[in-house]
Amino acid sequence: xxxxxxxxxxxxxxxxFTESKICKVDGTLGKLYYRGYPIGALAANSSFEExxxxxxxxxxxxxxxxxxxxxxxxxxxxxxxxxxKTIAExxxxxxxxxxxxxxxxxxxxxxxxxxxxxxxxxxxxSVRLISKMASITATIGRFMCGGKYVxxxxxxxxxxxxxxxxTGKAPEEKQAKLLDTMMILHAEHSTNAxxxxxxxxxxxxxxxYAAITSGIAALKGPLHGGAxxxxxxxxxxxxxxxxxxxxxxxxxxDKQRIMGFGHRIYKTYDPRAxxxxxxxxxxxxxxxxxxxxxxxxxxxxxxxMIDKLGQSRGIWPNIDFFAGPIYTEMGIHPDLxxxxxxxxxxxxxxxxxxxxxxxxxxxxxxxxxxxxxxxxYVPISKRR
Ligand SMILES: CC(C)(COP(=O)(O)OP(=O)(O)OC[C@H]1O[C@@H](n2cnc3c(N)ncnc32)[C@H](O)[C@@H]1OP(=O)(O)O)[C@@H](O)C(=O)NCCC(=O)NCCS
Numbered sequence: 356x357x358x359x360x361x362x363x364x365x366x367x368x369x370x371x372f373t374e375s376k377i378c379k380v381d382g383t384l385g386k387l388y389y390r391g392y393p394i395g396a397l398a399a400n401s402s403f404e405e406x407x408x409x410x411x412x413x414x415x416x417x418x419x420x421x422x423x424x425x426x427x428x429x430x431x432x433x434x435x436x437x438x439x440k441t442i443a444e445x446x447x448x449x450x451x452x453x454x455x456x457x458x459x460x461x462x463x464x465x466x467x468x469x470x471x472x473x474x475x476x477x478x479x480x481s482v483r484l485i486s487k488m489a490s491i492t493a494t495i496g497r498f499m500c501g502g503k504y505v506x507x508x509x510x511x512x513x514x515x516x517x518x519x520x521x522t523g524k525a526p527e528e529k530q531a532k533l534l535d536t537m538m539i540l541h542a543e544h545s546t547n548a549x550x551x552x553x554x555x556x557x558x559x560x561x562x563x564y565a566a567i568t569s570g571i572a573a574l575k576g577p578l579h580g581g582a583x584x585x586x587x588x589x590x591x592x593x594x595x596x597x598x599x600x601x602x603x604x605x606x607x608x609d610k611q612r613i614m615g616f617g618h619r620i621y622k623t624y625d626p627r628a629x630x631x632x633x634x635x636x637x638x639x640x641x642x643x644x645x646x647x648x649x650x651x652x653x654x655x656x657x658x659x660m661i662d663k664l665g666q667s668r669g670i671w672p673n674i675d676f677f678a679g680p681i682y683t684e685m686g687i688h689p690d691l692x693x694x695x696x697x698x699x700x701x702x703x704x705x706x707x708x709x710x711x712x713x714x715x716x717x718x719x720x721x722x723x724x725x726x727x728x729x730x731x732y733v734p735i736s737k738r739r
Pocket of ligand 1: 577578579580582611612613614615616617618619620640668673674675
């Protein structure tokens, strides 16, 4: 009705803006599906490469299709020399997420198809981004430890090659498998903040590199992808299992957020956190003392938070809570957690972008202006 104040939905909470066939998040039952497949089945049986194919193409591949897709991913792993130089120049001066974002935004320089808008070209660019973002992030981690650039190894899987480029050594199979599972769990999660940022940029018909650069920028914040780094820092700050209760009680009294808990959609246990928790518990017997302590602290935080805020407020562990100790056990530095999240999430971002472009509409919401109007312009010489 004319004159009536518009209804403002802060944070666009509960607002639908498009249809999608990529991902279903059931926040009440705690279920997650990629293209209709339950996340548990994919984590247990699939590979990151297969999940990328599934997300981008809409169906699981045949053996032949998967072999061709894997081969394409491997062929795209090498980095242009200039990108390696940029990473070296920025390492130690900028956060690794900023280095990744900068490197990705300069990738069009080396891609003759950068501004080609066909669906096929965008699929090829998606594979390029998935492979190169892993190589960029591994190289950032490598340079952070003073190592030299490691050329990718063709015979290794995506996750094994990531660890190889990071450490210079081919990883044990069980480590690569664990990272592969983490990547599958992080690969997609509907239109969260970073996917939405990707779509906002892409909806202007900017190119895929521009859209993914926006996704990385949005992922950085501690309310989103930065939470696993923040959660690990919190576990470390607690220090000893017996300090847990006092730390959490004090933080909650102080109105601080406990990182790795709560979710805009899940009002129950995040199904991905359950899988990561089981993986973390499974590696205890061979884990270092540091990881065993961090795990003991995490389990006490989890129990306390569920007792206090689980049933009553719907604040449960999310994907970021148990991830830190697992990455630490793999020798991955906390500063690398968010870029690694981006490396895992890029197939989701690309799938959404390609789907949205099939029926593109400029994303342009409204704000309600509450400032003054028709003010008289006073020349600067007369202002006091
Ligand atoms: C993810 C998150 C931003 C979603 O929150 P949201 O839907 O916007 O919910 P709100 O920020 O409105 O929070 C609702 C209430 O729950 C509380 N809350 C939410 N998450 C909390 C947490 N992790 N610890 C303590 N309290 C929390 C808020 O303080 C708020 O309380 P109030 O109503 O008394 O003010 C939020 O849960 C959070 O900040 N979590 C920590 C960061 C994190 O783990 N992010 C990764 C998400 S995968």
